[in-house]
Amino acid sequence: NAGVTQTPKFRILKIGQSMTLQCTQDMNHNYMYWYRQDPGMGLKLIYYSVGAGITDKGEVPNGYNVSRSTTEDFPLRLELAAPSQTSVYFCASSYVRPDTEAFFGQGTRLTVV
Amino acid sequence: KNEVEQSPQNLTAQEGEFITINCSYSVGISALHWLQQHPGGGIVSLFMLSSGKKKHGRLIATINIQEKHSSLHITASHPRDSAVYICAVNMYSGGGADGLTFGKGTHLIIQP
Numbered sequence: 001n002a003g004v005t006q007t008p009k010f011r012i013l014k015i016g017q018s019m020t021l022q023c024t025q026d027m028n029h030n031y032m033y034w035y036r037q038d039p040g041m042g043l044k045l046i047y048y049s050v051g052a053g054i055t056d057k058g059e060v061p062n063g064y065n066v067s068r069s070t071t072e073d074f075p076l077r078l079e080l081a082a083p084s085q086t087s088v089y090f091c092a093s094s095y096v097r098p099d100t101e102a103f104f105g106q107g108t109r110l111t112v113v
Numbered sequence: 114k115n116e117v118e119q120s121p122q123n124l125t126a127q128e129g130e131f132i133t134i135n136c137s138y139s140v141g142i143s144a145l146h147w148l149q150q151h152p153g154g155g156i157v158s159l160f161m162l163s164s165g166k167k168k169h170g171r172l173i174a175t176i177n178i179q180e181k182h183s184s185l186h187i188t189a190s191h192p193r194d195s196a197v198y199i200c201a202v203n204m205y206s207g208g209g210a211d212g213l214t215f216g217k218g219t220h221l222i223i224q225p
Contacts, residue, residue, distance in 0.1 A: 033212045042117065042199070042215035058212060090156060092213075102146060102201075102213065106155035 002026050006091050006105035013081040013112045021076040021108050023091030029103070031094045032074040033058075034066065036087040037107075043090065049074055081112045119200050119216035127224055132187040134219045136200030139181065146213065147174050147185050148199040156199070159185070190223045197221070 007022045025032065030051050035043040045058030049068040063085055065077040074093075078085060091105040118137045126132055136145070147159040160167050160174040162183065167174050171190075176183040187194055197220050201213040 035212070035215075040217065042217045043201075043213070044215075045212040048212050056211070092156075100144075101158050101161050102148075103158065104148075104156040 004091055004093055004103050004105040006089075006108050008108060009106065010109050011111070013078075013110065015081060015083065015112060017081050018077070018079050019081070019110075021078070021089055021091075021110075023074045023076065023105060024072050025074075025091075025093040025103070026072065027093065027095070027103065028071060029093035029095050030071070032068065033092045034064070034074070034076045035090045035092065036060065037090060038087050046076065046089075078110075083112050086110060086112045117200055117202055117214055117216040119198075119219050121219060122217065123220045123222075125222045125224065126190055128191060130190050130223075132190050132194070132221065132223075134185045134198050134200075134221070136183045136185070136216055137181060138183075138200075138202050138214075140204060142181075142202040142204055144203045145176055145183050146201045146203075147183075148201060150197040150199060150218070152196075159198075187221075192223045192225050195221055195223050 004025045033048045034046040037043045044060045046064050047066040049055045052068050052071050055066050055068050068074050089108045092102050094100050094102050116139050120135045144163045146161050148156050149159050150156045162176040171188045173186040197218040199218045200216040
C-alpha cells in the first residue's frame with residue numbers, strides 16, 4: 001500500500017498564481033484532512049472531509065478550497081496565492097473514526113514569491 | 114479552544130540517555146497521538162492513546178486522563194531518534210471529526 005500520497009513535494013509560486021495540491025490515499029479511509037505547518041507553530045487545520053461529497057472548514061480556510069468527489073482523492077486548491085500561504089502542507093487520513101491512527105503524506109513545501 | 118502544551122521545546126541529550134517529553138491539554142479528548150517528524154520529512158504516527166500505556170521497541174507512551182497529561186519516553190536513546198516529536202489530540206466535542214489539535218513539537222537532538 002502506498003498510504004497517503006501528496007504531490008508535488010516542492011513548488012514555488014508567484015503572487016496571484018493558482019495551483020492544486022494533490023492528495024490520494026489507498027486505504028479506503030473516510031476522514032481526510034489538510035493541515036499547514038508554519039515555523040514554530042503547531043499544525044493548523046485548513047479543511048477536512050468525513051466522506052465523499054462532504055467537506056468542511058477548519059481553523060484557517062481563507063484562500064483555499066477543497067473538493068472530495070471520491071473516497072481516495074482530496075485536492076487542495078490555492079487561488080490567488082499570497083506570501084502568507086508560504087508553508088508546508090500536509091494531507092492526512094484516518095479510518096472510520098477520526099480518533100484512530102492518523103496517516104500523513106510526505107508534505108508539500110510551498111513558497112510564494 | 115483546546116490548547117496543547119509540550120515541554121521541553123528543545124532537548125539535547127547524549128546517546129544512551131533516558132528521554133522524557135511531556136504533553137498537557139486543557140479539555141476533554143477522545144484520543145491523544147504522538148507523532149515523529151524528521152527534518153525535511155513527513156510525519157509518522159508513533160502512538161495513539163485513549164488510556165494507560167503503550168510500548169513499541171524503545172518508545173513508551175503514557176496518558177493520565179484525570180490529570181490531562183501524557184508523556185513520551187525513549188529508552189537507550191540513539192542519534193537516529195533525533196527528530197521533532199509532536200503531541201496531538203482529538204477533542205472530545207464533535208467526536209473529533211474536525212481533525213487534530215497539535216502542540217508545537219519538541220525538537221530532540223541525540224549526540225553520539
